[in-house]
Amino acid sequence: MERHLDQELEDLKKYLLKMGTLVEESISESVEALKVLDSERADQVIIDDKAIDEMENNVDEMCLDLLALRQPMAVDLRFITMAMKISTDLERIADLAVDIAQRVLELCGKPLVKPLIDIPKLTNLAQQMVKDALDAFVNKDADLAGKVILLDNQADKLRNLVQKELIEDYMEKDPSAVSRAVPLLLVARHLERICDHATNIAEDVIYLVKAEVVKHHPEKLGG
């Protein structure tokens, strides 16, 4: 029984990592589509989202089976229920990539209001945070999770920078730029929200690892 559960948990981790890889690709593809205003590429992100939605359901079913058939205890129980929450976060991150793709479709056919500098930076940060948060989860690595949480500040700063520049240097100076600037401002917010989801995952990891510490050192409970 024990060996089965270990193997199934391993399968669950692999599946979550696979889902994470697809989600990271959605993020990068949506922003690549933005850089060159490629509507076909944006459409593809929207189409690919269906597969990610299905993966969320699959994670849920895997977890429900594990809960029903293996009746796991303590840290395994927490790990499995967190996997269900994390699959929702991953699915919502993919939805935000779809949001970015929709902004691309709004912008297609019009010239970009400005060259993209901080948005690609924020994209790299978002991808790194999602990847690290998920790695931290499957490896129960609280240090890595802590690093993800610290990066969230940087994401807020980059988003504010993009927003301030778009408002002060473009929208307030040239009314004809407004309708092209608003979608970019929203892209920065979508990306920052992706970072928020990564932060949520990282916070869950720290909670999970703490529970494990408590399990192994019960004297730390209620101390």
Add this chain to the structure above:
Amino acid sequence: MERHLDQELEDLKKYLLKMGTLVEESISESVEALKVLDSERADQVIIDDKAIDEMENNVDEMCLDLLALRQPMAVDLRFITMAMKISTDLERIADLAVDIAQRVLELCGKPLVKPLIDIPKLTNLAQQMVKDALDAFVNKDADLAGKVILLDNQADKLRNLVQKELIEDYMEKDPSAVSRAVPLLLVARHLERICDHATNIAEDVIYLVKAEVVKHHPEKLGG
């Protein structure tokens, strides 16, 4: 044992409804603060969010205890794991009320760019959707959940209306209005995202009720 589980599920439902009531209050308080640009009232929404964060943790602990001690099966198992996902949705909705409160703080001291008409409408819709989605969950009412999902279209339309008006009638006509119009545009997006969360909850409910139908009529499985 059965009677205990029923009672504990009842307690869980009551607690979720209580959490839902506080979340609805956060939404309405954040928009009331917006209407009169009251920074103290906005601050209070931000302060009150801590209690809601804690409630999410409490729901998780209640659910983990139920899973560990009662080892529930089938629909009860699904109900409990969904309660954990829904508590996260409620917590994120409260975070969006905090986002609205932060937009209020950005706007304080400046006159509102326009009288609020569609934003209060969108607020009422968001509150109704959250309330109905949660009621649908605790009563396993698929019809009510279906109604919530249908309302999401209306939320999208109201948000687009607010955005279009702010861009075309204010920002493009008066550059000095931009910095006061952007926060309002974002408030409409925060409210629409609250409606998205309510829709997510409603979709979960339909999935849950379907599982129950399948449990009671196993002939419908794989038919």
